[in-house]
Amino acid sequence: MxxxxxxxxxxxxxxxxxxxxxxxxxxxxxxxxxxxxxxxxxxxxxxxxxxxxxxxxxxxxxxxxxxxxxxxxxxxxxxxxxxxxxxxxxxxxxxxxxxxxxxxxxxxxxxxxxxxxxxxxLTTTALDQIREIQQTARDDAAVARAWLRAEAGTEETRLDAVTAAGARVARVQSRTARRLSGAWAELETARTGKDTGKALTSVTAPVTPGVTPRWELPVWGPSEQVPALDAGPALTDDALDVVVDQIRLSQDPPLSYREMSARFRAAGHSASEVRLRASWKRVA
Structure with a gap:
């Protein structure tokens, strides 16, 4: 040179x-x-x-x-x-x-x-080191680009699969809804028909003589809500602390929070998770 x-x-x-x-x-x-x-x-x-x-x-x-x-x-x-x-x-x-x-x-x-x-x-040694550093940087950049391309391809494939599965589920749900709608329409037509009760009675009369059955088909509509059980009065902080401390110390060594919480619920007591954890911190 x-x-x-x-x-x-x-x-x-x-x-x-x-x-x-x-x-x-x-x-x-x-x-x-x-x-x-x-x-x-x-x-x-x-x-x-x-x-x-x-x-x-x-x-x-x-x-x-x-x-x-x-x-x-x-x-x-x-x-x-x-x-x-x-x-x-x-x-x-x-x-x-x-x-x-x-x-x-x-x-x-x-x-x-x-x-x-x-x-x-520069000396030959320095030039060789510079070439090695540049080659390492090019290799790292190429590997990073390959990783990005691979991850992008994987994500694209995953999204395509999820989209296709969602489309299949939507099509199945649509077909099921149409079939249910048709079935309920047929049931409604049969229930509201003029001669439906007479026809059904004539069919069942030979089987159950002297009994007139009451034919009520299911109705397409909202169902009645079951009334919830009345919850007892909420525990005060002091009473809650006493119950938590008793359950925690019911076993030696004392129970962990998770075990105490499970036994607290199993005993029929009621308290929010925030209040129960706060009580645990106070007594423990």
Whole structure:
């Protein structure tokens, strides 16, 4: 992974240095001895290379120096300025030289990108742990989605079954109600008929001579309520406490609330559940 950022920066730096040296020698070689022009070109490239090496050393130590960075960018700007000046003074091929004048600054930018990558790079162990965490999160999410889909399907099936069963019960009840209604209608017609009593008497007279039966068929309608038994007078709180305490202590160890309540009801006493529990709390 490291080579993906450092190799382009190294290649761009080498091309920029060679191009700067060649331009300085060609441009200044006509005005001064070519050895002097070579020294000038090597000075620019050497200064740029020295500041770059120092920057890389500081970066490897986790440090940073603003003056060194400013000097490095100054050498890059100087090399770019030399290329631009040469392109503007060359006849016929100024465009071609201007097209490559940006290479020194591009090389500095690539080294800047490489430095940012180094400051944010992680070890293989950390990357493996991150991948495991992400995979675990994806697995948990997939399992949760599967559970939700399964529960939704189960609930849908249950609701469909309950709905179908309810519909079947409703249909059966409807058919039964229609049949009962028809049967009661027939019984009512037979009961209110003019000659029903005579016909039934003529049928039963040979079986029970001298007895005239009374034929009363069931009537479709509400039934009479059976009167409720009169309840005795309600116990006062003190009397209720005495009864509860006697029943609770009627056995050793004392009875639990449930056993006491059952014996209280079986003895014929009457009290609401709220009053009985309150009495139990008072005496217990």
């Amino acid at each position: 490291r080579g993906k950022t450092v190799l382009p920066a190294v290649a761009m730096t080498a091309v920029s240095m060679v191009l700067t040296l060649a331009v300085v020698v060609m441009w200044l070689g006509s005005a001064m001895p070519w050895l002097v022009a070579l020294v000038v070109g090597l000075g620019i490239d050497g200064g740029w290379l020295a500041t770059l090496a120092y920057e890389r050393r500081l970066a490897a130590q986790g440090d940073h120096s603003t003056p060194v960075t400013v000097v490095g960018w100054s050498f890059g700007a100087l090399a770019t300025g030399v290329l631009i000046a040469h392109a503007l003074t060359v006849d016929g091929s100024a465009g071609a030289w201007l097209a490559v004048a940006w290479l020194p600054l591009a090389a500095k930018c690539l080294w800047l990108v490489h430095g940012l990558w180094e400051r944010t790079a």
